[in-house]
Amino acid sequence: MQNLFITSSGKLLADWEKAFAAAQVYAAASPEFLKAASKAKTVIWLHAGNPKHDVGGSLRQILQAVPQARVVVLSNMPSQQHAFEMMSAGASGYCHAYSAAAVLKEVRSVVQHGGLWLGRELLQQLINVSATLVSNQPDQVADALDKLTARERDVAIEAAKGLSNKEIARLLNITERTVKAHISACFERLKVKDRLQLALILNDKSSRQIN
Amino acid sequence: MQNLFITSSGKLLADWEKAFAAAQVYAAASPEFLKAASKAKTVIWLHAGNPKHDVGGSLRQILQAVPQARVVVLSNMPSQQHAFEMMSAGASGYCHAYSAAAVLKEVRSVVQHGGLWLGRELLQQLINVSATLVSNQPDQVADALDKLTARERDVAIEAAKGLSNKEIARLLNITERTVKAHISACFERLKVKDRLQLALILNDKSSRQIN
DNA sequence: ATCCCTATTGTCCTTCAGGACAATGTTTTT
DNA sequence: AAAAACATTGTCCTGAAGGACAATAGGGAT
Numbered sequence: 001m002q003n004l005f006i007t008s009s010g011k012l013l014a015d016w017e018k019a020f021a022a023a024q025v026y027a028a029a030s031p032e033f034l035k036a037a038s039k040a041k042t043v044i045w046l047h048a049g050n051p052k053h054d055v056g057g058s059l060r061q062i063l064q065a066v067p068q069a070r071v072v073v074l075s076n077m078p079s080q081q082h083a084f085e086m087m088s089a090g091a092s093g094y095c096h097a098y099s100a101a102a103v104l105k106e107v108r109s110v111v112q113h114g115g116l117w118l119g120r121e122l123l124q125q126l127i128n129v130s131a132t133l134v135s136n137q138p139d140q141v142a143d144a145l146d147k148l149t150a151r152e153r154d155v156a157i158e159a160a161k162g163l164s165n166k167e168i169a170r171l172l173n174i175t176e177r178t179v180k181a182h183i184s185a186c187f188e189r190l191k192v193k194d195r196l197q198l199a200l201i202l203n204d205k206s207s208r209q210i211n
Numbered sequence: 212m213q214n215l216f217i218t219s220s221g222k223l224l225a226d227w228e229k230a231f232a233a234a235q236v237y238a239a240a241s242p243e244f245l246k247a248a249s250k251a252k253t254v255i256w257l258h259a260g261n262p263k264h265d266v267g268g269s270l271r272q273i274l275q276a277v278p279q280a281r282v283v284v285l286s287n288m289p290s291q292q293h294a295f296e297m298m299s300a301g302a303s304g305y306c307h308a309y310s311a312a313a314v315l316k317e318v319r320s321v322v323q324h325g326g327l328w329l330g331r332e333l334l335q336q337l338i339n340v341s342a343t344l345v346s347n348q349p350d351q352v353a354d355a356l357d358k359l360t361a362r363e364r365d366v367a368i369e370a371a372k373g374l375s376n377k378e379i380a381r382l383l384n385i386t387e388r389t390v391k392a393h394i395s396a397c398f399e400r401l402k403v404k405d406r407l408q409l410a411l412i413l414n415d416k417s418s419r420q421i422n
Numbered sequence: 423a424t425c426c427c428t429a430t431t432g433t434c435c436t437t438c439a440g441g442a443c444a445a446t447g448t449t450t451t452t
Numbered sequence: 453a454a455a456a457a458c459a460t461t462g463t464c465c466t467g468a469a470g471g472a473c474a475a476t477a478g479g480g481a482t
Contacts, residue, residue, distance in 0.1 A: 077365075078382065080372075087338045098384065106321060113317065116334045121382060123327045125372060126338075127298045151459065162407050164438070178460050180440070185458095187440090191299050195439080196373050196407050200414055362429065375468070389430050391470070396428095398470090406469080 003108065004036055006058065007047035016045070019101035020108070029058050034065045042066075043108050047097060048075040048082070056089055063090045070111045074099075083122050093117030141204050147189045155182040159195050160202035214319065215248055217269065218258035227256070230312035231319070240269050245276045254319050258308060259286040259293075267300055274301045281322045285310075294333050304328030352415050358400045366393040370406045371413035 003020040005012060010027045017023070023045075026033040037044055044062060048055040055073060062069055072093035073086045083094045092111040095103065096119060107117045118126065145153050158168040165183065169176040183195065192198050214231040216223060221238040228234070234256075237244040248255055255273060259266040266284060273280055283304035284297045294305045303322040306314065307330060318328045356364050369379040376394070380387040394406065403409050 084338055096382075102324070106324065106326065110317060110321065113313070114331065115317070116331050116338075118334070120325065120327050121374075121378060123329070125374075127295055127327075149458065162405065162411075165440095166438085174459085175461060177462065181460075184440070191296070194373065196410050199407050199411060200373075203411055203414075360428065376470095377468085385429085386431060387468095388432065392430075395470070 001041040001112070002036070002039065003043050003045060004033065005045045005047065006033065007049060008053060009049070013097065015099065015101045015104065019104035029061050029065075034062070037062065037066050037069055041112055042069065043112055044069055044071045045104075046071055046073050046091075048073055049097060056085060059086065059089050059091060072107055072111060072117065078119065078122060080122060080125055083118060087116070087118070094122065095119045141202055144190050144201050148186055152182045152186050152189070155179055156186045156198060156202060159183055159186075160199040162199070212252040212323070213247070213250065214254050214256060215244065216256045216258065217244065218260060219264060220260070224308065226310065226312045226315065230315035240272050240276075245273070248273065248277050248280055252323055253280065254323055255280055255282045257282055257284050257302075259284055259297075260308060267296065270297065270300050270302060283318055283322060283328065289330065289333065291333060291336055294329060298327065298329070305333070306330045352413055355401055355412050359397055363393045363397050363400070366390055367397045367409060367413060370394055370397075371410040373410070 003023040005016060005023055005025045006027070006029060007025065008027055010025055012023065012025055024036065036042070046055060046058060046062070059071060059073070062071055070092045071090070072095065073091050074095060074097040075082060076097045078094065078096050086094050093107050093116065095107055095117065099107075099119075110117050145156075148156060154172060155168055158171060159165075163171070165176045165179045168179045172179070183198075186198060187193065187195075190198065190201060192201065214234040216227060216234055216236045217238070217240060218236065219238055221236055223234065223236055235247065247253070257266060257269060257273070270282060270284070273282055281303045282301070283306065284302050285306060285308040286293060287308045289305065289307050297305050304318050304327065306318055306328065310318075310330075321328050356367070359367055365383060366379055369382060370376075374382070376387045376390045379390045383390070394409075397409060398404065398406075401409065401412060403412065
């Protein structure tokens with residue numbers, strides 16, 4: 001059971017070293033590295049630090065040489081799109097390069113047992129976005145609105161346009177407190193956490209993903 | 212550090228007991244259970260065995276009483292949609308009720324440290340679905356992003372996904388104050404009044420108008 | 423060398439969002 | 453008739469958003 005790091009600097013970050021004191025470091029996926037990588041129960045940590053570095057290329061090279069390799073991509077600037085590119089390409093994990101040692105140990109534990117790892121925030125984003133996508137309803141907006149009472153619908157539509165609670169109260173001739181009550185009810189019914197997500201759903205934008 | 216199970220049968224499955232020998236079992240989210248659940252570092256295992264059982268209701272009840280509770284849903288018949296419902300509703304984990312003891316220990320380890328857990332197959336499905344969502348940005352979005360500096364773009368994209376300033380600060384390794392500065396700059400450049408309108412633009416939803 | 427832009431950060435402040443707990447009255451459903 | 457759902461509203465509270473005023477430092481353009 002060993003940990004191999006690939007980072008262009010050839011040096012381990014403090015938390016990497018703290019997590020895996022006996023880890024080996026390589027500057028590239030050299031033949032020497034690939035030989036070491038082919039040993040059983042090896043976790044490979046692939047540093048995506050330099051934006052010009054073709055991490056995807058390195059990942060493919062590693063997986064071609066060692067198909068069952070467990071590769072965790074460590075990104076200096078994690079993004080949802082990059083995470084999916086890496087995971088789709090066969091990485092077993094994706095997390096922040098500056099993750100604490102305890103987190104890295106957790107990641108190692110999960111992936112060496114065959115699991116997949118995404119950081120909490122990326123996973124939460126994925127869950128938030130996908131929760132509305134899994135439904136097979138053709139018209140998501142209509143379906144969402146159907147879940148609301150008439151008054152909730154009125155309030156939700158105005159909120160989705162960007163109006164404040166005060167503005168909606170004036171428009172609908174009710175108090176701000178009533179607006180808040182309906183808004184909160186909409187959050188519960190549509191399973192969204194705030195008015196921004198509500199707005200995205202009702203403007204039919206949650207189906208398109210930002211990278 | 213304790214493990215509490217809620218299962219209508221009142222009995223632990225073999226692997227549950229094997230994983231957590233000292234676990235306590237409850238047939239429902241009784242006041243007695245809620246008192247035990249409020250202790251620090253408790254992991255709650257909520258069995259979704261009986262299809263008629265309102266697991267979502269139990270989950271909400273638990274989280275209402277103990278907001279920081281770590282709840283893992285154990286489903287006899289896991290499904291993608293149910294997984295997202297549960298995770299969106301605030302569960303920290305979702306896995307098969309018949310998972311091996313070693314897996315359950317892994318789950319416990321991840322969630323008690325604040326992480327989220329989805330089983331490998333569900334996660335893989337999620338990754339597969341989401342990877343297809345990555346697409347070329349519509350022109351309007353590209354135009355808007357072109358008006359921003361690189362850092363503003365980074366911040367704007369995360370804000371448009373619904374992240375809070377604090378979350379963006381953690382993600383990009385900058386302070387919340389810096390995030391606010393970039394956000395405000397984005398508002399000025401794109402001539403929007405708040406992050407909701409920013410989100411609509413960057414999710415390409417402002418082109419479709421609610422009437 | 424100087425200026426401008428960008429990035430980052432601090433302190434302080436007001437307003438708003440969202441939620442908790444509570445309540446009354448009307449309409450619809452059982 | 454009774455129960456449930458819906459609509460409305462109040463008081464109180466915390467946390468977040470957004471902005472004002474201020475500052476330093478690095479890099480690129482002039």
